[in-house]
Amino acid sequence: MPIQSDEDALAPYDAVLLLSFGGPEAPEEVMPFLRRVTAGRDIPEERLEEVATHYHHFGGRSPINDQNRALLAALETEIAGRGSAVPVLWGNRNSDPFVTDTLRAARAEGLLRLCVVVTSAYSSYSGCRQYREDLAAATDELGIAAADLVIDKIRPYALHPGFVAVNTEHLVETVEAIPDLDPATTRLLFVTHSVPNAMDDTSGPGDGDGNLYVEQHLRTGRLVAQGLAERTGTSLEHELVFCSRSGSPRTPWLEPDVNDRIEELAAEGVRTVVVAPIGFVSDHMEVVNDLDREAKETADRVDVRFARVPTAGTHPLFVEALVDLVHERAAEARDELVVPAQADGGDVRPSICAGGCCPNLRAAKPALCGRD
Known part of the structure; x- marks a missing residue:
């Protein structure tokens, strides 16, 4: 509203x-x-x-x-x-x-x-x-x-009710359009851009435990999957996977890659994957190439039906x-009292970032809109 x-x-x-x-x-x-x-x-x-x-x-x-x-x-x-x-x-x-x-x-x-x-x-x-x-x-x-x-x-x-709502709406529409869907042989893959492990480990406030990047995706995905179940009665086993890895192969990045996971799921008997790119707000290159082209090709090769959920757009x-x-x-x-809208009862990130929040691990650089 x-x-x-x-x-x-x-x-x-x-x-x-x-x-x-x-x-x-x-x-x-x-x-x-x-x-x-x-x-x-x-x-x-x-x-x-x-x-x-x-x-x-x-x-x-x-x-x-x-x-x-x-x-x-x-x-x-x-x-x-x-x-x-x-x-x-x-x-x-x-x-x-x-x-x-x-x-x-x-x-x-x-x-x-x-x-x-x-x-x-x-x-x-x-x-x-x-x-x-x-x-x-x-x-x-x-x-x-x-x-x-x-x-x-x-x-x-990511946890604003509107962002969760539109991702839920798109997931519901996608799932309802899949003929003869069998939840037992279907897996819901929430996808986001992979980042170096060290970037995830240091994401969040400087005095925190890190890993806020993955945590927020897990929270958002959980809410979206719950919304699907509540609106359609369809509960799908879901997990977080990653795409668009780049950089040195010697640097650990977040896994599993969406293509690798589709291959593993096929070997486990999964016949349909529903790919929901909740990590992206629009259908840019990481979506249209890495998912619509490459991940779809992987699914076709291992005989798994592939359905991709639209982004918020x-x-x-x-x-x-x-x-x-x-x-x-x-x-x-204006210094008015504000109660931030949040889709769950978890942590709400501030608009003014704390000192040391999500640091630059390569070189210290000044940044606006924060306390450092």
């Missing part, structure tokens, strides 16, 4: 900034994009060329930018529908429109206080702090031109949830 608002509900913000990963939009942009993404990580050129083939399967164009354009339009409509004239801006980490250029243009237009919506729902270095580092780097590049900018960020939202429940989070952050900025 959208938060009721009036013209001042988003005060003190002048604009909302949709901040995303970015992606190439033409074949000639693929390698420069990959070099920006992996800068400082000593990834061999031949490995980048291998990854580039994923994009060339789709004409050298990532779907992520078009999806962000659609999400931006949906956010504008939802915000305006609640009586606010606050504009929605868009910036990327790794491709045009770069966040530095977006911030420069915002300041030139007199938009000085921004609320940032990141297209990543979970807590981790790559899902949260790295975006905060990018914001710090952008303001540093702008120098004195950024002196009067104030930038806040909404909190991680621009579903009204998701758009409403994001705008609710912006309203929540605006109320915090």
